[in-house]
Amino acid sequence: MSDLDTFRAETRAWLEANCPPEMREPVRDDQDVYWGGRKATFKNDAQKAWFEACRDKGYTVPAWPKEYGGAGLSPAEAKVLREEMARIGARPPLSSFGIWMLGPALLHFGTEEQKKKYLNEIARGEIRWCQGYSEPGSGSDLVSLQTFGEDKGDHWVVNGQKIWTSYADKADWIFCLVRTDKNDKYRGITFMLFDMETPGVSTKPILLISGNSPFCETFFDDVKVPKDQYVGEINRGWDVAKYLLGHEREMISGADSSERGAGIGAMLKRQTGELDPVLRAELAMFDVDALAFSAMGEKFLDEVKVGKAHPAQPNMMKYAGTELNKRRHELIMAAGGSAVLEWESEETDGGKPARSWLRTKANSIEGGTSEVMLNVISKRILELPGA
């Protein structure tokens, strides 16, 4: 038996012993997953037990080194763990932007001290993080951000406003892009970290056209940030941000390409009975695109695994996937007719189809607009000249 086989057997036994049956049910909403943080509560005992077992084993962040709260698994072992968890339908023991975003940035850019402190806090679910990138005046043009940190010797005084800070109202700390040099657009941004309880920080949730959302506006009014709370170098925060953006797009583009790649004609026929013949044709044309995209998703992930994918390919995946998903929901609305127009009725579970449809409109905006994706494809893949 190879080491990996042994590992698989052990993992299977460990999961059997430690993953409660309730934690093997599909995730239906946000609360079904533990997000950690100072204010966190467990939805039930099973969630607590599952989280604590994983935390103690280092399985909240299995591939991180042990000294930072992980299990130090090799890529092959991590894959086995993922497979075994998928096999029994185990829920993630802990979700957070700390795991997906700040963690990778710290692992790449952080000092030893930072890694020890922050990564352990993330891994143990003690601190919940949010991300402060976008500002009202800087959407696609992220680097034009205006939130300013004035240098006061041993600390900065930060003033400005962030937008689209997901769960800012629930987070303990923020990682945040702050301008620290007004004379250099790219080399004048610092990647700061600070406590959301610092005086001067306030948040306000954003109501979307689809209804309530995790997004907030976040305001900084003379917020004092100690001079040692940054990642990378001072004025070089853009390097960290770029690294994370690439990471994020790869995740977004890979994540649900399989869901996006499913045909919908058959489902809609079942749901709605008869299909109008012209709509049927539209669905058929959509399904061709959707099934083809699912193959693309598979190919992309296969290529990423072995480093064959063009580094800018995630932009293409994000563009095509999000545009497809918007079209999918347009067709779902068309097939559903007046029934799915309902906004607050029980029959539609509080307007779920309509709210999902509207929510998809953000797909091609958040995480880089379709226009930015097309710019990147034309520049980095097709190598077209000019801006």
Next chain:
Amino acid sequence: MSDLDTFRAETRAWLEANCPPEMREPVRDDQDVYWGGRKATFKNDAQKAWFEACRDKGYTVPAWPKEYGGAGLSPAEAKVLREEMARIGARPPLSSFGIWMLGPALLHFGTEEQKKKYLNEIARGEIRWCQGYSEPGSGSDLVSLQTFGEDKGDHWVVNGQKIWTSYADKADWIFCLVRTDKNDKYRGITFMLFDMETPGVSTKPILLISGNSPFCETFFDDVKVPKDQYVGEINRGWDVAKYLLGHEREMISGADSSERGAGIGAMLKRQTGELDPVLRAELAMFDVDALAFSAMGEKFLDEVKVGKAHPAQPNMMKYAGTELNKRRHELIMAAGGSAVLEWESEETDGGKPARSWLRTKANSIEGGTSEVMLNVISKRILELPGA
């Protein structure tokens, strides 16, 4: 009886007496219409008789003043004549770029002497003109033209190359944009007129992807042009060109919007029997666009008549009409299947459907590309900033 009623009655009688029955048959190809010029021959006696009757009456260019070879009709009278000719299906007695393009330019910019000479020659079908605008290096960016006329005191020496000069191989004279000042892009072009038999002028027909075409490449090799053969002012030929381009787009956009606005689903069903259900749906979606565009064409012409149309609206008509026409022919090819792929067979009349399909691809290029049309709409109608 009003004057106009009298005029209608007289016109009807005159047409009855002078338009031979053969000249009331639909025009099937280029040769069915007389194009005039030094090398012209008549296809048959009826064509000759009809042309000469109209020429003598001033009806080759009915709205031009009598002293320039026209009949001096008022707009209302000209409309009556058009209506009466349409009623009996009378062919145009004479076609030429002189009538459509140079004529309007001369009427607007020409000297009295030029009008007398050139307009009469055009009206009488004595001189056939061609147009020298585009060059290989200046397509959409017409004003970047390089053909240069060197000032030699009493004449220019012209060198350069034109492309897309329709019927250059059959024309007697050319009206031509020539750079006469290399230091001023817009105010360094002169609208010249010269004889195609001048030494140094040569032409070469262009083979298109759809087959033979009226287009030529035209070369100027030390062509001497007398210093008095220009329209407007020296170095101000761009004003004349712009005037004519507007005129041309209005013509193109208005001309066959009714043909372009016809549905094709019913015709293709008759021609091909069964329709594939998905193709049927595509045809239905096309017919919606086509029938809607026919209303737009009607509205546009109605508005042009009373000066209500936005001056840049012809660009929108050209854009929408040509894109629609390309789609029309894609669908005709799809419905026709392998039968219409035939390129030289008798069954397809020498590949007519395929050649027409390919020919439509030029619709959105010639007379201003779709891209240029969209630029103009965004700038002049939507008033969007920048280039």
Next chain:
Amino acid sequence: MPLYHTDDQTMLSDTVGQFMAEEGAIAKQLRHWRDRDCKDGFGHALWKQFAEMGFTGILVGEDDGGLGMGHVEAGIVLEEIGRNLTPSPFLTSAVLAGTALQHGSDDLRGRWMPGLVSGESVFAVAIDEGAKHRPERIRTRAEKSGNGFRLSGRKDFVVYGGSADMIVVAARTSGADDDAEGITLFAVPKDVAGMSHDAVRLVDSSMATHTTFDNVELDGDAVIGEVDGGREILNKVLMAGRVGAAAEGVGVARGAMDMTVDYLKQRKQFGKLIGEFQALQHRAAHLYSEVEIARAVTIKAQQLLDAGSEKADLMASVAKAKVGKAAGLAVKEGVQMHGGIGMTDEYDIGLYMKRDRALAEFMGDVYYHAGRVAEMSGY
């Protein structure tokens, strides 16, 4: 008739435009009633103002106290309603039910028209059964009962049904579900026993009902036109509704487009106004072209309808389908070009998207009407 507005129509358009921009503005009407969770989904006071302006009776004959104008004029009102997203029962009452009532007896018109003209009454129409518009199939049945009828069945997507003083109901008085003939239209007052509403708020904040008729007893004089002869009237109601919804859709499209083009001239990114980016310019120009075409065919359909042309039916479907495409494009491009801010409830562009969705569905969507165009064309 030339395909542009006459001087009188242009004047009407200016008047309506100014009125609607002031009184029917988004903040004053749509957001106001929405944020108060108004169960009507519109303001009765505005409906009264519509009456004062003469809008309510715009299609009503002069003998019945209306202005006796045509669908071009009604379309002018609807385009401004669309542009301002003004919630009102104009389309259901003045256009749809009003068209049906025109075919009613003197008594019936005498009973209902004054309320419509004065803005006292609100009407609805109950045609759809099921989630998609398929008026070829009518299952709701009205059986003869004494001098009158007994009505049973269920209707869906009855817009403003819960607020209506009277609902025009298309029911089957003979024949099978899919028969063309055997349809009768009834003017059903709100207080009849056996009629019940399940009211729902729709995505655009308008209100609609699922309305159930459980042995509803109706007098014979509730019949609009002839018994079993309702299909022809229904077709006229449908044409009026389709052309009307198209006109409102044109307004939605133009409103969304104008707002978006304005935004392109204000928003800066990468040191430029985003309207300077050629990719957005071309998309905006294409959108302009689509909206212009949709507007042209809508006016064409209005004129044909007013002229009683037999081409009106075809062109009504072309207009509804084309507007469905163009307005759909306008709101999608609108939200996308606004970027993140366009996703927030605070900005109006999302409201255009919501209204477009409901309007696209009302009286048949683009697929339904494209299919009709094919059928009417013989393929």
Next chain:
Amino acid sequence: MPLYHTDDQTMLSDTVGQFMAEEGAIAKQLRHWRDRDCKDGFGHALWKQFAEMGFTGILVGEDDGGLGMGHVEAGIVLEEIGRNLTPSPFLTSAVLAGTALQHGSDDLRGRWMPGLVSGESVFAVAIDEGAKHRPERIRTRAEKSGNGFRLSGRKDFVVYGGSADMIVVAARTSGADDDAEGITLFAVPKDVAGMSHDAVRLVDSSMATHTTFDNVELDGDAVIGEVDGGREILNKVLMAGRVGAAAEGVGVARGAMDMTVDYLKQRKQFGKLIGEFQALQHRAAHLYSEVEIARAVTIKAQQLLDAGSEKADLMASVAKAKVGKAAGLAVKEGVQMHGGIGMTDEYDIGLYMKRDRALAEFMGDVYYHAGRVAEMSGY
């Protein structure tokens, strides 16, 4: 299996790519034979070179002298054929007829496979009847006659039928026109009495025939597989043909796209490279995305076919349809972005448009396959 080429496949792709760019280049093959009005529409010498390179027998089993590779490898050859617009009977002979012959008896394979592998023989398939691909309906009939059959009917769009030494003909040996069963495939040699060709040149300069069978007498050993059992083989032939045509289409799309992107980097207008215009950049980037997706699903379909998966049929239709869309877009954008020069016969981009048109039609177009996807999905 990962959805990218293995090292061996990448090597093959390099070899084929280099060979085709040299020997199969547009000037050397397509234009050469076209301008000479060649009645074959391709060069026999190149076909021999294909044999020397092993391409002709790429799908032929090793027992029959071939390489015994799969559809991924055949697709690699086809993609390079598409990219270079190389006219050859590879698709009809090696892929379509070759797939049919794999199901033939030892005798039949012994008779035809050596010629295919050596490049001595050219094959065609006769499936379509009428202008559109509808293989569900087969009207051509083969009646039992002595020990053999008597074949009568007409086939259309028989690509390279006039040059073929043998044509695989799908005929009905029992049942009604639309029956799934009752089909038999025959290997019909070129010299049989009663077979006549009406040869036509197609838009892409390839040759095809309308082929008429007038009481053609065939031996029993012309049957491929079982009598009445041809539908299953035909389906395999169709799958191979669809996936093969998709692969060639991917090559056409990539060839047209590369040529166009190059042009965007060279052509100047308004003082800029036209590739600097954002509207064109975005369209090019969108095109790239479509072509990448089309290529991915084509490789997926090839792998499923090689694995004998029951999903291969669905994915073959998805691939053919998706490639139809993407390649259609590539050639349209290609011609438009080239501007006037793209309309001239002198430039190659128009040749891509012509080839795409013929290929889109071959083995079913995007509409046919989208419809199949719907049917196979159960709607």
